[in-house]
Amino acid sequence: MDKVLIRGLSIDTVIGIYEWEKQIHQTLVIDLDMAWDNRAAAAGDDYEHALCYETVSNRLTALITEDPIELIETVAEMVARCVMDEFNVPWVKVTVMKPGAVKHAQSVGVEIERGHI
Numbered sequence: 001m002d003k004v005l006i007r008g009l010s011i012d013t014v015i016g017i018y019e020w021e022k023q024i025h026q027t028l029v030i031d032l033d034m035a036w037d038n039r040a041a042a043a044g045d046d047y048e049h050a051l052c053y054e055t056v057s058n059r060l061t062a063l064i065t066e067d068p069i070e071l072i073e074t075v076a077e078m079v080a081r082c083v084m085d086e087f088n089v090p091w092v093k094v095t096v097m098k099p100g101a102v103k104h105a106q107s108v109g110v111e112i113e114r115g116h117i
């Protein structure tokens with residue numbers, strides 16, 4: 001299966017369940033694996049057939065910074081839904097990490113897979 005990948009997309013936003021978290025920005029780090037047939041883009045060296053990782057990254061940053069969110073689970077679902085609905089991606093794996101959220105952990109996070117290949 002071909003994929004287009006995004007690694008370490010860093011998004012500063014209002015995220016968390018506690019009152020103090022609603023007053024600050026924190027960083028989320030998102031990894032995406034998106035199923036995409038890359039053959040047409042490669043065959044014609046043609047951007048029109050490519051799934052543009054830059055466009056996806058910009059859209060997700062806008063989406064996730066629109067409103068405060070409590071759970072990183074919600075972020076993961078929003079990302080998966082957006083990529084599938086707006087970019088016609090049939091399957092996606094989304095990892096959302098919240099570094100520094102737990103004192104003695106380097107990072108914590110969630111991972112989901114949605115759709116079918």
Ligand SMILES: Nc1nc2c(c(=O)[nH]1)N=C([C@H](O)[C@@H](O)CO)CN2
Nearest residue numbers: 015016017018070071072073101102
């Ligand atoms: N499964 C989750 N657990 C927790 C979350 C979360 O989003 N998903 N969030 C918090 C707090 O916001 C935490 O990040 C503050 O340090 C706690 N547990």
